[in-house]
Amino acid sequence: MLIHDALVLAADPAGLLPARQQMAFTLGWHIILASFGVAFPAMIFVAHWRGVMRDDATALVLAQRWAKVSAVLFAIGAVSGTVLSFEMGLLWPGLMGTFGDVLGLPFALEGLSFFVEAIFLGIYLYGWGRMPPRRHLLMVVPMAVAGVVGTFCVISVNAWMNTPAGFRIVDGEVTDVDPWAAMFNPIAGWQFAHMWLAAYMLVGFAIAGVYAVGMLRGRRDAHHRLGFLIPFGFASVAAVVQPVVGHLLGGGLGDRQPAKLAAFELATTTESPSPLRIGGLLVDGEVRWALDIPMLGSLIAQNSFTAPVRGLDTIPLRDQPPVNITHWAFQTMIGIGTLLALAVIVYWVLRWWRRQDLLERTWFLRFCAVSGPLAVIAVEAGWIATEVGRQPWVVYNVMRTSEAAGDHPGLWWLLATTVVVYTGLTVGAVLVLRSMARRWRLGEQDLPSPYGPQTRLSDRKPGREAS
Template sequence: MLTPALIAAAPADLAAARTQMALSLGWHIIVACLGVGMPAITLIAEWRGHRTGDVHYRLLARRWARAMGVLFAVGAVSGTILSFEMGLLWPGLMGVYGEVIGLPFALEGIAFFIEAIFLGVYLYAWDRLPPRAHLLTGVPIVLAGVASAFFVVTANAWMQHPTGFAAEGGRVVAVNPWAAMFNPATPPQTTHMILAAFMVAGFAMASVYAVAMLRGRRDRYHRLGLLLPLTVAAVVTPVQIGVGDWAARFVAENQPVKLAAMEGVFETGRAVPLHVGGVVIDDELRYALAIPYGLSLLAHGNPDAEIMGLDEVPRADRPPVNVVHWGFQIMVGCGLALLGLAAWLGLAWARRRDLPRSRWFLRASALSGLAAVLALEAGWVVTEVGRQPWIVYGVQRTADAVNPAPGLVWGFVLVSVVYAVLTAATVYVLRRLARDEPVPVAPQERDVTGYRVV
């Protein structure tokens, strides 16, 4: 029930709190994905450099490692902001359910420290350790990054499918943190997120070199800089499409209201078509392309399966349908476009062991990083906005969890300024790193690049 204090806090402060959280999560998730995917791609480059003796791989690895250090630092800042926001903005959630979902946050903290320690070793011991030993120091970075993503997403999965506790007299009892962390939503959601991280990292890294190649830099260094991360992302993409279908089927079974919003279904029925495009006007999806039987078949594997419509739930329990519907459309559209790019690369490589020679391929690759980020953000909009008005699905409303103190809008303004400064500083530093040339060395020490890279 909404208390008088919480009613007084809504709607302006509730909207400010939700917008601030959306900004923080939307910003942090991009950096976090790069932090999960970049270390693995960097290690592959370093391993290939040692295995083949190709100095271009080693030069790429060293440059990517420097970028990893910058992104880890800014990710630590944005992650710290998020940790404070969870308590400051949502005391109703953390105060009631903190003991239920505290375990994954604690484990994420351990993974973060492991990642920080080994990242320091990896960055500063490059010329102080044997090549194989240095390569091995990067392995914990990869494992800790993936573990961090897993632990954090399990907490969000719990908010989608709360388990591991019982309610008695308005109190939380019989808490089982492990059952809460490994709830039914955990497998599809964590898998979907981790694969998305590798897609974002791979396509984003490749897009930088695609732009350089469009500007005429067609040397081996830039070709490998495009090919290696793009190959990783291309391999992950079709797997992600399959996992996305798994996640959608989970939503169909456990969050039918979210599914109805994703597809703009207002009336319960059988043999429901799949909708492409369209906009909701007056509780009706208009101007959409309908694929007969598509939604029933994809959601339940049966073309005659029943799909629940939004007309079965009170209007107050419905999410904003246009936002969720278009978030889903954008995510799927970008995912299919990236799948097409992956297929293009795979076909060209199978035919002649080379990149496609068309400039349109380079243009598409240059846009792939943006498309991957857009798909990521749209997917999280579907996940989070589609759960509304619940912060804990079916258990606690978002309005009941918000901080009742007035003036939350000023916190949003302050955080917006912080993220604007952080964005500008991050872009500036990364651009400087990209422009810096390796330090030339004496002629007798030069390799085929003309620069010392080890």
């Protein structure tokens, strides 16, 4: 075993480990901002629509402020997204050198979507007071569509890595390239839907959490209630639908990537029926400290009470992913997602059926305050489960990750520099957003909408409208 591991490590290129760390760090950082690009425009649209159609000054204030927050996050996301684009070629020359023709189309469309989103975000920001209200409202639509299209293009590349399509390999050369078939590979739609809903959960719970904190501090005005309810409504729908989409995405995983499913389920041997293992660790080839629920593993993974889940013992060791990381990342995503789904169901059932308003309950507001960070952890855990679970393949059953990396030991310096730069970006973003919130709490109002209600937004009392 030790001799085998030593030979594998000796064969790995010098740039493999720093490339992995760099990609994990930058992608994990960027995915949070990308989620705001996907979900935030729809929430801004709803707030603005309510402001225009219902003559609601509070909703207009929310739309204007959220747009400015979106602009800050978009600017930072543009930096991290550009870094990721360069990283694909710099960190993974074997992948892009071999499959550049296959992956060129989605990357090109993603770049185009980015520019469209940037253009209409600028028009929307500077359109306040300069455009008719309904036309101004419609500027959010292409911004939202561009964010969704761009995200689909990126997700389709990742889905292609899991289910490669749109090419053939003849005598070691990639031929018969069909970029459309590659982009619309067998799981691209379901994987995008899964990420799309995850983005609405992350953004919805994060924004609702901000207003929940404000209400915990005594700011229980209409501004805070509406600022909570709009994103919480989006997050509620996404949280309830997400388990269904996740289950459909996982259908057939045992056939597509049996090693990943075995790691998810911590299945060391093939069992029929297979139990659902909650918790646990794989130690010296044995599962320890796990809670087994009989048959439920087969039901969830195979839609059957008796169908077996293929065990790790049927898969060569060199083709297995890091089992414990994959298992715990998957269970973290599932556990948090289930908790958030139950929370929103309780909220809306009590609101509609019992006529109870949980926004008056401190314990619920405290839960909402932490729901945003929980959603972030769930999204990060989901990506770890997807990416680590596919290892050791960068393109499943076609190219190993070690074959995609370059032989550049100097990448450690790039990683260190990136960590410093991204830390600065994070601190800067937090300071800017906190400064904006503080000014809004003090009553500063800029660029008021001239087509809003008769009461001028600038005439509202200071301190009544906090972000």
